[in-house]
Amino acid sequence: MYALHLLLALAAPAQRPDSLAAVVREYVTVDTTLLALTHVLLVDGTGAAPKPDQSIVIRAGRIVAVGPAASVQIPAGAHTMDMSGSTVIPGLIGMHDHLFYTAAGGRAVQMSYTGPRLYLGSGVTTIRTTGSRSAYAEINLKDAIDHGFTPGPRIHITAPYITGAAGGGSMAVVNSPEAARRFVAYWGAEGATWIKAYTDIRRADLGAAIQEAHKRGMKVTGHLCSVSFQEAVALGIDNLEHGMLTASDFDSSKKQDVCPVTFMAQVSQSDPRGSVAQATIQSLVQHHVSMTSTLAVYEPFVANRPTKDERVLQAMDPGVRDSYLKMRQQIDTNANGGWISGRAFQSAMAFERAFVEAGGNMAAGVDPTGIGGALAGFGDQRNYELFIEAGFTPAQAIRIMTANGARILGVLQTLGTVEPGKMADLVVLRGDLTADPSVIRAPTIVFKDGVGYDSAKLLASVQGRVGVN
């Protein structure tokens, strides 16, 4: 019975709600059953080379035709929008996209208001929460979005974090395999589809959590340290967060089940293409364990990077902005080149290149935490620019940010690429993304379920409120 129910739940296509509340409709600019977007530059999420002068036909929220503008038949009665000069990409799939925010100065808030608007307005149409602090706020927000009561992305719920005795705070400390199983069973019943393990969990407890999760059709990811990447792969984990800078495989002094204090210093000096890196990457690739890149949350810890984006500063609450700029000053004048060195940051990029070159499935997310310099949505966009800096092509970077995430979430059949049969989640960007990476910052219309949302209006609604609610 349980298995059948699960099967139906997974097979059911995401549906747009029957009606959208006024608070959602105020952001809607396009809502028509039959729509054609013509003459776009398409980066379709499959990794294929960008295609100029394409047309996309959308019927009842689904993509029904994609191809050269000269050959795609526009059905009679279609609302046709000439998008010459724009790029279209799939809706971004944010795989480390929390609905809480932590900032310089010690602020930490749930983003039930700003989060969904920032994500959707920035072109992120699907998020995985990847660890929650107020799980019910997130479960209820997902429900409100799914029912058309509030604007926002599709949400895949992750339970509260689980960690070990050395951790704590807002996280569940699991001290036995039995406690780990009990935790997973409870949150699975409440609607979580993912478990997030954190830096102090022990192998036995992580292993039990993974077993229980898999039994229930759930998946497990981790921001690990006490357990190395290779140990977690052996335990059957599905996904690993953050890449090289959280891989304690690089610390040769590490004791089992303990996060070493020397870890960051060790990994910062390590070779991202050396023997440890290769063994770690091979372990993930062979066992089909995916990795989530979160370059945008690391960058603000590095001195003298372009981390004073005016859009970010304007969206922040003034007190949060002051604290951020003070901390910026401390980091930018730090004698060691910041709290994360430029070298470590470059190594993290090189490790990600090596992982993808080895055939690894890498996705991306913003992780709007740390000192609060990477905001929901804006930081997802920043990841694109950082992937280009890291040496990925535009087609590769977009695939990482769309189809690869959809594969990890198990929704690639319905989302993640711009192809016939998929849900019409796509982003219209003003300009040529392949010529200028900053075009990722310029969504004009963000389509979710074929409904077009006004990006500028969504983003205007959060000005000065990030760090408040």
Ligand SMILES: [Zn+2]
């Ligand atoms: Zn996180």
